[in-house]
Amino acid sequence: MRPFCIAGILLSALSTALADEGMWLFNNPPVRQVKEKYGFDITPEWLEHLQKSSVRFGNGGSGSFASANGLILTNHHVGSGMIEKLSTPERDLLEEGFYAKTAGEELKCPDLELNVLISIEDVTERVNAAVDPQASPEDASKQRRITIAGIEKESDEKSGLRSDVVTLYQGGAYHLYRYHRYTDVRLVFAPDVKAAAFGGDPDNFEFPRFCLDYCFFRAYENDEPAKTPDFLKWNPAGAKEGELIFTSGHPGRTNRSVTLAQLENMRDDAFPYRLEQIFRGEATMRAWSDRDLENARRAKGSITGIQNGRKALAARLNGLLDPAFMARKAESEKAMHEAFSQKDEWKKAAAAFSKIRKTKDSSKELESRLRMFEGGDAFGTQLFGIARALLRAGDQRVMEDKMRLPEFQEKERVSLELDLFSDEPVYKNFEVVKMTNALTFLCVKLGATDPLVKKILAGKSPADRATELVMGTGLEDVALRKKLYEGGKDAVAQAQDPMIGLARLVDDEALRLRQEGEAAAEVIEQAHQSIAKARFALQGDSTYPDATFSLRISYGTVKGYEDEGVTIPAQTTFGGMQKRHDGQGKVAPFDFSSEWEARSSSLDSDAPLNFVSTNDITGGNSGSPVVNQRGELIGLVFDTNAPGLVSDFAYTDVKGRCVSVHPAGIIESLKKIYQADRVIAELSL
Known part of the structure; x- marks a missing residue:
């Protein structure tokens, strides 16, 4: 059999990226794929700005800088563990919500670490060279662990940055990720949980959704707000249906290349x-x-x-x-x-x-x-x-x-x-x-x-x-x-x-x-290294590795879908939220707080609240920023719908969708329900 025939069989069998598929590495982004399909050039400058604006939450989640003074946007459900820890029997911050009207009122989190990716280095050859091919599995594992520890320690001492060797392609590659670390993190704002998790467990992983699943923290250094020149400016208009958009976040784990x-x-x-x-x-x-x-x-x-x-x-x-x-x-x-x-x-x-x-x-x-x-x-x-x-x-x-x-x-x-x-x-x-x-x-x-x-x-x-x-x-x-x-x-x-x-x-x-x-x-x-070598011989590293809670970029479009003959629109509104509230008898988990009830008449019922897109995400992407081609924030990932949950094993855009909070919905609630003027001013809105 001729070599090109073998390649043909393999290329049809291997899991190559299709449609808008892929949780791509920042040091191997989908430049060609996006250019060919959408005509957009992902430039190094655009990518670096997005990378350094993105934040990893140590408790499992993602976020993004929203100002030059360390303000961070993420999901309420990513921050809820901290919000719960900061609560007391007398002051339930999950139920009541929280707003720091001054810097002095921001609440310090007891044990939250944030990481911002600064650089990536391929150390595959160095790791593999240290493992004796004839060693027993026990000895080989020890050799690999000791080598990785040495690489991380050397980098940590030289750079002063958190240094983690990340295993990619199930062992086909090893990359050294260096992060700036923040350990002084404070809560700035959180809506009440009834609005953040409207619909509760019954609506979880469903769409249409009506959740204000967002909150704000701030990173501090030396007891002062951190200086973060890379941050995402907001575009309240969001994205139109069919528009190319990107997510930048830290998907936790997928199993698409396992056997x-x-x-x-x-x-x-x-x-x-x-x-x-x-x-x-x-x-x-x-x-x-x-x-x-x-x-x-x-x-x-x-x-x-x-x-x-x-x-x-x-x-x-x-x-x-x-x-x-x-x-x-x-x-x-x-x-x-x-x-x-x-x-x-x-x-x-x-x-x-x-x-x-x-x-x-x-x-x-x-x-x-x-x-x-x-x-x-x-x-x-x-x-x-x-x-x-x-x-x-x-x-x-x-x-x-x-x-x-x-x-x-x-x-x-x-x-x-x-x-x-x-x-x-x-x-x-x-x-x-x-x-x-x-x-x-x-x-x-x-x-x-x-x-x-x-x-x-x-x-x-x-x-x-x-x-x-x-x-x-x-x-x-x-x-x-x-x-x-x-x-x-x-x-x-x-x-x-x-x-x-x-x-x-x-x-x-x-x-x-x-x-x-x-x-x-x-x-x-x-x-898996042996499998990866054979795949690389045919494809190079033109495919993306499984998720590893390391920073990834995905692309897609705002797009509704068909479900059992019913057209599901790409976007929901505050009017739809009110209708859902009324239709479910105004009882939990479809009820509102007293503050919301008192002020909801001022909301624009047509203001967008949540939307869906074809971006490839999984657990860990919660809190990921969604940006347009200008690098402006136009959404906040908070969920996937039920058909998208199989993304652990295979991407599908037939019905599977990424679900995000629309910036207009966040702004509308900040202004008219919570009256969080300090946050609005810092966002320059």
Whole structure:
């Protein structure tokens, strides 16, 4: 067979970018694709400005600078965790909303880190050269980890920037990302949750939508608003239907280039496991929340998050249960395997598929225990996470930096201490409920007679053991955490805290499982490297890698869609929101706050509120700015619709849509409902 014929088979089998598909790297943007389809030139200057205007939220989300003085726009649901932490029993900022009328009223977040991407460097050759091809998976994983740690430390010391080596193309490439880090972040404005999450769980992942899912923070340096010359100017007119637009954000994870065996593992094991855990957690927290108004306030954010996860995961599982989709994946993989087998230099890639399947099949029991003990699913409380962090910090800090676990290396110290010393409130009665549920789940999945499970329960029921551990620990006290952390290994060893005792009890097994898991992951990563080399030989790196919570750009157009014969317009309005409110009997989650009710008559009913587009996004893109060809902000990503949830595995623009808040809707509410004049003035509107 001639080489071009092999290429023809492969190019038809490989997942190449179609339509407006792609979460593209900023150092490999879709310049050609956009130029050919839309006639627009993505220039280096345009791209750099967008890059440095984009913000990554450490708690999982995106945002953008909205002024030269560190003002940041993101979603209310991205900021809701911080808003909840800043609330008190006397002042529920989720329910009431928040507006700092002066700089002095801006509220400092207890543990929020923001990152802005400054530069990217390809370090693939350096990483791969350090791994001995003949090494065992365990040794190869260690060699790769040590090399990456060295690269990150060297960059951190030279540049003073947060430096992360990001794995791309499932191990086909490694890029060093350098970020400017902000750890002093303050809340400026948030609407009330009834407006931000109008429609609640029933409307989640649906369209039409009517949500004002936005809020504002500010980055500070040296106790002063940060100077941010790269920021996005707003265009209240937004974009017209059919207009080319872009998103810039940090999509968390996709699985478009994984193998059939990996998808089958998700379908048959990982996703059902996680859904079972979610359903149990949601029911438990809901029951506790319904018992008391203060319980409801404390659990609100957790319940909203778990509902969102449940709905998204169920949709993704439904996609994997589609026989037609899995058949297409199998056919594509078969074609790739046959094509790779035609050339000697690609035969290693051909063998990679069976290697991945064998590894996944042999790792099922490992993965179950790994989730429980190293992943922490067995414990369910932030207090256990604190105990483990203190225990391991003491053990790890006596090691050479490159030999430590990545999360305890020097470059992560700022982030570690920000989390560990957070003064967010710890509600012990809620922690008991969550830990009881987790320990019960542990017994269900591994069996109450499992030797380690028996040691964890110590002869007690899950409820009694959780109560003993949570009520007996003192780790809710930040001063105690600092004392133990600063005292190091000896101080932690002498502590008589029961939660630290639990962390110590399971740590040897957890670390052993982690090492085995990393060895299995190394086998899969090396297999994907072989596949990637064969793909690069044909395509170069003209395709985009799976999402990795690193900055990406996507493009698309404002566009409605057809659903069961009904035309769904691309845009909604305040008038539509009022109609939805009235049509649902004005009851939760379709009700308004008293402030909204008092002032809503002043709203322009025709002002746009939400809109949809064909941009390729996934979880982590929440809060991403949407910009036009002039680089002006014309939207704020906050969701996808239900048909778009399969984007984890494949892009579709038939019905799948990115859902965004329109800037006109934000401005209308700021002016007429919340009267946030200071924010309006800073936006120069």
